[in-house]
Amino acid sequence: MPTVDTAAPATGSPARPSEPGSVLRPPRWRRTTPWLLLVLAVVAGFGLQTQLYTGQERTASTILMFVSLAVAWNLIGGYAGYACFGQVGFFGLGGYTTAVLMTHARLSFWLALPASAVLVGVFAALIGAPLLRLRGHYFAVAMLGVAEGLREVVTNVPGLTGGGAGITVPTVDAGAPTRWLGNDGFYVLFLLLAGVLVGVGLLVSTSRAGYALRAINQDEDAAAAMGINTTVAKTMALAVSAALTGAVGAAYAFQQVTIYPERLFDVDITVLMVVMVMLGGAGTVIGPVIGAVAVAFASEWLRQHYPLVHTFLLGGLIIAAVILLPQGFTTYVHDAVRTRRFSPLANLRRYRL
């Protein structure tokens, strides 16, 4: 994965006095480099696939899935600054929509996935319109409640969703709307999803919408005084973030074949998304990617080498990382390069805890 700070083109390069043109408009190479790196990373992902054996390929697919989820959460949680603790609700809703459509409506997976994304996006816009009036902790708690509520609903309509016993998507026999893609197929699917989502993140970061969301993040009254329709901007950010999360959930449900409410609405998934974005750097393009790869990789490595205490060790690692990188890895690198002070302790003092 590229480790260059691709978020910089959005904000220019603060505190680096250079030629006047670059103050406002980053040079062409700074605008095109992120896209080149993204294409390179996807190509490298295809290359990597040839070197992995089955178990590793599944792990890599999971890591790519979390890259997508972190990038999607970053849109609402990072750019707009609305800590959405119910994101797994969108993940589960997307997964169950696809499972139900494939099982009951015999819809092809390739139609079910976009349909799920649209449905989840519309749902998010509908609940977002009232809930985005809440700020800070109240919004976080309300969204947590939405996710729990969705899980209860899904559990209590067994006719449609199979309830707590789970639902199995037909994938093998002649009646299967779409045949299971196999480990190779799902690796490619998650790789392309991650590529598309990072692309969306790049677009948002450099667009009008990116300016609006960052302004809302800093001060909503001031953003409104700048002519930004904050209600529309926030609702759109939540809807897009939710739709993308729903699409990832759809792919996950198909990969798992049999899905259960407590797995698809597992609050741990939300927590992982938040931790990945916070560690990598909220509100940047590359931060969530770095955070997702690092946390998912560390989690997997610890699970294989310390099977009994891996959760404990992962928790310790996350605490240490949060303390040492208070604004995320990307921000640390950015500030270190800017101020020429590379000590993590200097970074700690800058954002004193």
Added chain:
Amino acid sequence: MTAPILAARGLSRRFGGLRATHSVDLDLYPGQILGVIGPNGAGKSTLINLLTGHLRPHAGTVLLDGHDVTGKRPWHIAQAGVARTFQIVKPFRGMTVADNVVVAGLYGARGPAGTTTGAPAGAVGGRRSGTGAARPRAGRRTLAAVRRDALETLERVGLADKAHLAPAELSVADARRLELAKALGLRPRVLLLDEVLAGLRPGEIGPALELIGSLRRDGLALLMVEHVMSAISAVCDQVLVLHQGEVLTTGEPTAVLSDQRVIAVYLGTRFNQSGSARRTPRGDSDPSSEQSGPAPLAEREEEPR
């Protein structure tokens, strides 16, 4: 006299039992500056919040080009050409100084592509007058055009050489300039200034007043809430005095500032005979001031936000 761009009629707002503003009338004309003064808690910031839609009035109307815009959301008012600054500056801290102004250009008043920002001479008032809040949205301007305009705006307020800095790296005076640049980035017809001179050193006030004067010459309608009385008398065409949410008096600066009632609410009755007292710039904020006055200043509520 031409018709006012922005007008308020009977504007009232309560916070619980506190009448923050009560039945306030005002008119803002292009090329004129209305100064709004009054002790802390008189309702000056509330008045601005009511005019910009950040607060909804409980009674009264706000008229923009004669159209009723009461209760419209802040972004509607801003897009219609009414810009404001905040008493406590609100920069977007995650962005460079330049990008702060770019935000205003991207989302603010929409005009045809290629028009310049910062209300250049003749561009304000004439071209946009009479279209009002109902003005249809013109085409969006390109990011490149907005960025060019932002740099022009920064030059005008004297921040061009700091365009690449983070807002946190600015001095108090420069942060005020940025707040003004963000408002000008909207290319407004009406500008509401909430204590833009507060915290400036005496030497910095002169250039700031020159800038405000040049905005008036460009045809902007300005309202400035201010505690610096010398500034009020230097640039304002009309002065409106608020006291406990109500208009105490309004008129020419020299007449208003020597009005016995104004001196009384600012400094207490003890200073009634002292003509020089009105030169005291922030006499209202002195907690040890006279208890013999009609309304002891120390007992008044803080200004609601």
